[in-house]
Amino acid sequence: MRHFDIEMNNLKKKLLDMAEIVQEMIKFSVDMIVKRDINLSQEVFNREREANLTEIVVDDTCLKLIALNQPVGADLRFITSAMRINSDLERMGDEAVNICEIGENLLKYPDLKPLIDIPKMAKTVVAMVIDSICAFNTSDAELADTVLSKDDEVDELKITIIKDLLEFMTDTSDKTMLIRAMDLMFIAKNLERLGDHATNIAEDVIFMVHGKDIRHLRSF
Amino acid sequence: MRHFDIEMNNLKKKLLDMAEIVQEMIKFSVDMIVKRDINLSQEVFNREREANLTEIVVDDTCLKLIALNQPVGADLRFITSAMRINSDLERMGDEAVNICEIGENLLKYPDLKPLIDIPKMAKTVVAMVIDSICAFNTSDAELADTVLSKDDEVDELKITIIKDLLEFMTDTSDKTMLIRAMDLMFIAKNLERLGDHATNIAEDVIFMVHGKDIRHLRSF
Numbered sequence: 001m002r003h004f005d006i007e008m009n010n011l012k013k014k015l016l017d018m019a020e021i022v023q024e025m026i027k028f029s030v031d032m033i034v035k036r037d038i039n040l041s042q043e044v045f046n047r048e049r050e051a052n053l054t055e056i057v058v059d060d061t062c063l064k065l066i067a068l069n070q071p072v073g074a075d076l077r078f079i080t081s082a083m084r085i086n087s088d089l090e091r092m093g094d095e096a097v098n099i100c101e102i103g104e105n106l107l108k109y110p111d112l113k114p115l116i117d118i119p120k121m122a123k124t125v126v127a128m129v130i131d132s133i134c135a136f137n138t139s140d141a142e143l144a145d146t147v148l149s150k151d152d153e154v155d156e157l158k159i160t161i162i163k164d165l166l167e168f169m170t171d172t173s174d175k176t177m178l179i180r181a182m183d184l185m186f187i188a189k190n191l192e193r194l195g196d197h198a199t200n201i202a203e204d205v206i207f208m209v210h211g212k213d214i215r216h217l218r219s220f
Numbered sequence: 221m222r223h224f225d226i227e228m229n230n231l232k233k234k235l236l237d238m239a240e241i242v243q244e245m246i247k248f249s250v251d252m253i254v255k256r257d258i259n260l261s262q263e264v265f266n267r268e269r270e271a272n273l274t275e276i277v278v279d280d281t282c283l284k285l286i287a288l289n290q291p292v293g294a295d296l297r298f299i300t301s302a303m304r305i306n307s308d309l310e311r312m313g314d315e316a317v318n319i320c321e322i323g324e325n326l327l328k329y330p331d332l333k334p335l336i337d338i339p340k341m342a343k344t345v346v347a348m349v350i351d352s353i354c355a356f357n358t359s360d361a362e363l364a365d366t367v368l369s370k371d372d373e374v375d376e377l378k379i380t381i382i383k384d385l386l387e388f389m390t391d392t393s394d395k396t397m398l399i400r401a402m403d404l405m406f407i408a409k410n411l412e413r414l415g416d417h418a419t420n421i422a423e424d425v426i427f428m429v430h431g432k433d434i435r436h437l438r439s440f
């Protein structure tokens with residue numbers, strides 16, 4: 001195996017490590033809300049530092065790979081896509097941290113029945129995240145396509161959740177109930193954002209595989 | 221002037237065009253809310269398509285510059301920073317679109333008095349955006365530093381706004397009032413996100429100028 005190929009495999013491995021950390025952060029943050037387990041937030045906060053460090057290592061690896069090997073074509077696309085995916089992953093970790101910070105407030109109070117469609121939305125978003133990483137790992141543009149197709153579903157779930165919570169807020173004069181409903185709205189927004197990042201990664205995978213920039217295609 | 225230098229200037233010009241479009245989108249979206257001028261949302265939507273197209277052109281220019289010139293050191297840092305800044309700018313445009321979409325609902329109703337600290341927060345965020353772009357344009361790491369220092373101010377303003385709006389929500393049983401207060405909360409979140417993107421750009425400028433990755437430095 002050429003030295004360059006070893007280095008490229010090494011980059012891929014580092015980015016998959018980053019993805020692993022961030023996927024855990026997302027899973028723990030979602031479980032924290034759905035299973036009402038306050039201890040899980042610490043798991044997320046512990047991993048944030050690791051994610052931040054790994055982000056810098058991956059970026060540095062990409063820059064060195066370009067500077068020392070002058071890649072072109074598919075190799076260059078792989079490296080620049082890796083930089084972009086790396087950045088999306090780090091921001092996904094931030095969303096997980098945000099969910100936990102809201103969750104720490106939310107879990108001070110008893111459960112707001114119902115959690116509406118939050119668990120369903122979380123499940124869909126986590127599946128998008130897993131599939132987008134898997135599509136990157138196996139260079140599977142078709143799998144990346146299925147991630148894109150779930151984006152509308154997530155948007156609709158978010159709209160339903162916010163509408164349902166608003167009904168709930170109108171019917172209560174209890175301030176703590178109001179706060180909890182708002183916290184759930186913010187969590188729905190964070191979940192939507194996680195779905196957006198998974199969509200970005202899926203678009204990068206398609207670009208990486210086909211060399212075709214499909215971003216914003218639906219809006220042209 | 222070398223052909224490569226001409227190409228680099230060309231990239232910088234394209235990225236500044238992108239920044240110009242996005243700055244206009246942000247300004248119009250903020251003015252729409254603060255001045256209650258519904259017509260401004262159309263100005264934002266019109267520019268979104270242009271921003272999306274320009275994003276793709278800038279990225280393509282960066283890839284070609286790397287592939288054809290094999291830059292290293294400061295030149296390579298400039299190009300990869302341009303890719304990152306380009307991506308932040310496009311997402312800032314999305315935030316402006318989000319603000320307008322919320323604004324179109326908000327402006328159906330009379331003004332919710334007071335708008336609390338939203339205009340103040342918007343002013344701070346717009347200044348951060350302008351300074352981050354200017355820092356990029358003039359390679360001014362010190363100006364970029366001042367952008368970073370405003371991040372905490374924006375966070376504090378957001379916390380105050382959400383607290384004030386919550387008080388307001390507790391005191392009303394009017395559903396439309398509740399919706400308007402919520403819309404303003406979401407706008408505060410969008411403004412916070414715009415500030416985050418300006419911070420990202422400022423960090424990229426510092427990396428570009430000094431070759432030092434300062435992301436997450438405060439958390440280590």
